[in-house]
Amino acid sequence: MKRTSLASWPCSIARTMDLIGDWWTPLVLREAFAGIQRFDDFQLSLGLARNTLTARLQRLVDAGLLEREPYQHNPVRYDYVLTEQGRDFYPVMAAIMAWGDRWLADESGPPVLTRHDTCGHPTHAVVVCERCGKPLTSDTVTRELGPGFPEHLRGRADVEARFPSSLA
Amino acid sequence: MKRTSLASWPCSIARTMDLIGDWWTPLVLREAFAGIQRFDDFQLSLGLARNTLTARLQRLVDAGLLEREPYQHNPVRYDYVLTEQGRDFYPVMAAIMAWGDRWLADESGPPVLTRHDTCGHPTHAVVVCERCGKPLTSDTVTRELGPGFPEHLRGRADVEARFPSSLA
Numbered sequence: 524m525k526r527t528s529l530a531s532w533p534c535s536i537a538r539t540m541d542l543i544g545d546w547w548t549p550l551v552l553r554e555a556f557a558g559i560q561r562f563d564d565f566q567l568s569l570g571l572a573r574n575t576l577t578a579r580l581q582r583l584v585d586a587g588l589l590e591r592e593p594y595q596h597n598p599v600r601y602d603y604v605l606t607e608q609g610r611d612f613y614p615v616m617a618a619i620m621a622w623g624d625r626w627l628a629d630e631s632g633p634p635v636l637t638r639h640d641t642c643g644h645p646t647h648a649v650v651v652c653e654r655c656g657k658p659l660t661s662d663t664v665t666r667e668l669g670p671g672f673p674e675h676l677r678g679r680a681d682v683e684a685r686f687p688s689s690l691a
Numbered sequence: 692m693k694r695t696s697l698a699s700w701p702c703s704i705a706r707t708m709d710l711i712g713d714w715w716t717p718l719v720l721r722e723a724f725a726g727i728q729r730f731d732d733f734q735l736s737l738g739l740a741r742n743t744l745t746a747r748l749q750r751l752v753d754a755g756l757l758e759r760e761p762y763q764h765n766p767v768r769y770d771y772v773l774t775e776q777g778r779d780f781y782p783v784m785a786a787i788m789a790w791g792d793r794w795l796a797d798e799s800g801p802p803v804l805t806r807h808d809t810c811g812h813p814t815h816a817v818v819v820c821e822r823c824g825k826p827l828t829s830d831t832v833t834r835e836l837g838p839g840f841p842e843h844l845r846g847r848a849d850v851e852a853r854f855p856s857s858l859a
Contacts, residue, residue: 529714529718533802533803534718534721534791534802534803535787535788535789535790535791535792535795535796535801535802535803536717536718536721536784536787536788536791537714537718537721538791538795539787539788539790539791539795540714540717540718540787541714542795543714544714545713545714546697546705546708546709546711546712546713549704549708550697550702550704550705550708553702553704553705554853556829556834557834557853557854558853559853564849564852567849568849568850568853587794605829608794610828610829610830611790611793611794612790613827613828613829613832614786614789614790614816614817614818614826614827614828615783615786615787615790615818616704617786617818617827617832618782618783618785618786618818619703619704619707619708619783620703620704620707621703621782622703622707622779622780622782622783623702623703623704623706623707624703625779626755626776626779627703627706627707627710628703628839629839631838631839632837632838632839633703633837633838633839634701634702634703634836634837634839634840634841635701635702635703635834635835635836635837635840636834636835636836636837637827637832637833637834637835638832638833638834638835639820639822639823639825639827639831639832640831640832640833641820641823641825641831642820642822642823642825644820644822644823645835646820646821646822646823646827647821648782648818648819648820648821648827649782649818649819649820649821650782650783650785650786650816650817650818650819651816651817651818651819651824652807652809652810652812652814652816652817653814653815653816653817654807654810654812654814655807655809655810655812655814656817656819656824657807657809657810658782659781659782659785659805659807659814659816660778660781660782661724661773661778661781662778663807663808663809664781664785664805664806664807664808665805665806665808666724666725666803666804666805666806667803667804667805667806667813668802668803668804669800669801669802669803669804670799670800670801671796671797671799671800671801671802672802672803673802681732681735681736682736684732685722685725685726685727685736686725686803
């Protein structure tokens with residue numbers, strides 16, 4: 524699979540996409556959030572080729588979202604377990620699922636429900652502002668250049684066009 | 692690019708991933724949320740091949756996230772404008788960005804900031820329960836089979852293993 528250099532872009536979305544890579548990676552994470560830890564169980568429920576699964580698991584280990592824990596020796600066999608960084612990806616999955624349930628489900632309804640144990644109700648994710656708690660929507664946000672944006676790119680016309688408020 | 696049949700899986704994450712397809716698609720959406728509408732402007736800021744950009748824009752039009760609006764006739768030229776379905780994808784992008792800012796930014800900090808116009812503060816996305824408003828985290832949710840889950844798959848051992856609470 525062709526890789527580009529999105530990892531070095533000054534954009535957390537591009538960097539995350541570089542890490543995610545293709546559609547199998549979120550589905551491997553989906554299984555991990557469902558409690559799957561064994562290679563053969565990932566393979567059974569996803570039905571993808573073993574070499575593809577090996578590569579996706581390795582990518583997630585390299586990126587720090589999964590870690591290997593030996594459950595057997597001679598020969599050694601591993602569980603794939605979510606790290607803190609991996610568990611912290613759950614809200615992204617929940618936001619994807621909410622969007623898909625809204626726009627891609629057929630008339631029979633969502634295939635999978637999420638129950639929030641905290642309140643006991645079936646729920647969907649809502650994405651809100653960490654400061655005021657109100658929804659973050661495309662028409663209520665302004666993008667600004669941040670401290671990690673490279674100096675040498677700040678003067679580019681296409682950058683200025685995309686961050687008008689940062690010029691003030 | 693190889694396509695699989697994820698669109699027909701009983702999973703809103705798989706269906707969304709099938710639609711997103713590869714890392715360029717979220718980046719095309721990122722540009723659209725930044726106000727980019729013209730083919731040449733997408734091409735300039737993303738730097739991807741024109742045929743790849745054409746395919747990604749077409750996929751987003753076919754999926755209903757973007758629509759073409761003519762801005763010129765003879766020859767006809769189009770703006771690519773977010774639909775309601777497309778604008779509704781913003782929270783997913785915000786959740787991805789929050790995760791990337793937390794785990795993939797270097798010591799200089801996030802490259803891009805999001806200001807919430809509603810409250811006026813720089814912010815990050817938090818993903819919460821639509822019912823109680825508390826955070827949705829991997830250790831506070833239970834997955835259950837939903838009304839759209841196919842009957843013929845409900846008895847499978849791997850399905851039962853992944854949805855234990857649905858058996859009660």
